[in-house]
Amino acid sequence: MIGAGAAAAAGAVAYAFAPRAPYDEIAAEIRKPLAPGASPDLSYLVHYATLAANSHNTQPWLFSHDGSRGAIRPDFLRATPAADANHHHIFASLGCAAENLALAAQAAGWPADIAFVPTGEGHVEVDIGDGQAGHDKLFDAITRRQCTRSPYDGRAVPVDELKQLEAAAQIPGARMILVTEPERIEQVLEMVVAANTTQVNDPAFRKELKHWLRFGAATAVRRRDGLYSPCSGNPALPDWLGRAIFDFVFTAGSENDRYAKQIRSSAGLAVFVSDHDDRAHWVQAGRSYQRFALASTALGIRHAFLNQPIEIPAARRDFAQWLGGGVSPDLIVRFGYGDPMPYSLRRPIEDVIVGMA
Numbered sequence: 542m543i544g545a546g547a548a549a550a551a552g553a554v555a556y557a558f559a560p561r562a563p564y565d566e567i568a569a570e571i572r573k574p575l576a577p578g579a580s581p582d583l584s585y586l587v588h589y590a591t592l593a594a595n596s597h598n599t600q601p602w603l604f605s606h607d608g609s610r611g612a613i614r615p616d617f618l619r620a621t622p623a624a625d626a627n628h629h630h631i632f633a634s635l636g637c638a639a640e641n642l643a644l645a646a647q648a649a650g651w652p653a654d655i656a657f658v659p660t661g662e663g664h665v666e667v668d669i670g671d672g673q674a675g676h677d678k679l680f681d682a683i684t685r686r687q688c689t690r691s692p693y694d695g696r697a698v699p700v701d702e703l704k705q706l707e708a709a710a711q712i713p714g715a716r717m718i719l720v721t722e723p724e725r726i727e728q729v730l731e732m733v734v735a736a737n738t739t740q741v742n743d744p745a746f747r748k749e750l751k752h753w754l755r756f757g758a759a760t761a762v763r764r765r766d767g768l769y770s771p772c773s774g775n776p777a778l779p780d781w782l783g784r785a786i787f788d789f790v791f792t793a794g795s796e797n798d799r800y801a802k803q804i805r806s807s808a809g810l811a812v813f814v815s816d817h818d819d820r821a822h823w824v825q826a827g828r829s830y831q832r833f834a835l836a837s838t839a840l841g842i843r844h845a846f847l848n849q850p851i852e853i854p855a856a857r858r859d860f861a862q863w864l865g866g867g868v869s870p871d872l873i874v875r876f877g878y879g880d881p882m883p884y885s886l887r888r889p890i891e892d893v894i895v896g897m898a
Contacts, residue, residue, distance in 0.1 A: 636827025756783025
């Protein structure tokens with residue numbers, strides 16, 4: 542252990558003086574607002590769609606179009622089976638992207654209708670029309686939205702703003718349930734800790750998570766996906782060093798302590814539920830969450846996922862019962878006030894456009 546510590550220290554010192562990849566510049570470039578071209582401008586629409594939330598920043602989507610009809614299909618090569626065995630998060634991510642795309646289309650004067658097509662594995666179809674450009678504050682928030690994985694300052698969110706968030710998240714088949722009572726927040730914390738302990742102790746989960754971690758800026762810039770360490774409040778390290786010490790520092794105890802601090806510093810929790818547990822409704826839950834995320838961003842409210850009780854089937858069933866039954870819990874988010882973190886990167890849009898629908 543002494544030898545490993547000395548190696549880690551030496552590596553960290555060397556990394557501190559090494560040239561940095563232009564991470565911040567690339568993150569800022571990715572989030573530059575774009576002006577639409579001729580309808581349908583797929584590059585413009587996909588630019589905004591890919592800024593949507595998605596699990597592990599795997600960006601599990603592929604875009605195509607045929608005239609006024611667009612499609613968002615799942616990219617199962619970017620699946621995370623240890624955390625998402627039934628692809629629930631993939632289809633929720635498609636819903637997030639579809640909501641961003643529809644808002645961008647509306648801002649350009651192209652009203653868009655979103656529908657789920659169950660054929661084959663299922664995909665999202667977006668029909669784009671012509672109309673008047675409509676300004677929506679949710680669209681303005683797309684380039685600023687992030688999952689802020691840090692402790693918050695404990696301040697309560699005003700009641701009128703909570704009502705705005707609830708209204709934004711209400712869509713056919715899905716909605717948000719607020720949890721702001723301290724005792725109920727503690728009960729959710731217990732479920733998060735239990736599910737997180739199960740995951741951290743699962744070798745397949747650890748291997749999968751490690752695969753999607755980007756410890757250093759150079760690797761993050763080269764891959765432009767995955768979870769960059771500073772985005773979670775961890776220090777940037779050379780990739781070889783981060784992978785070498787991961788198993789020593791990533792423990793159930795340390796992770797559970799971190800989640801406890803984060804949850805207890807939050808103003809509350811938002812649980813996104815849908816009417817049925819199927820792919821069409823997972824998409825709707827993703828749309829509901831994305832609207833909440835953009836509305837909270839517009840109000841200066843931070844948020845981050847706490848999906849561990851959703852990712853273990855038995856824990857998800859227990860969580861559904863805790864909610865009172867009759868709904869399918871799809872996503873759990875904490876929210877509150879805090880400072881921004883570094884933004885995650887996105888792959889070039891040409892990497893996710895696959896041609897005609």
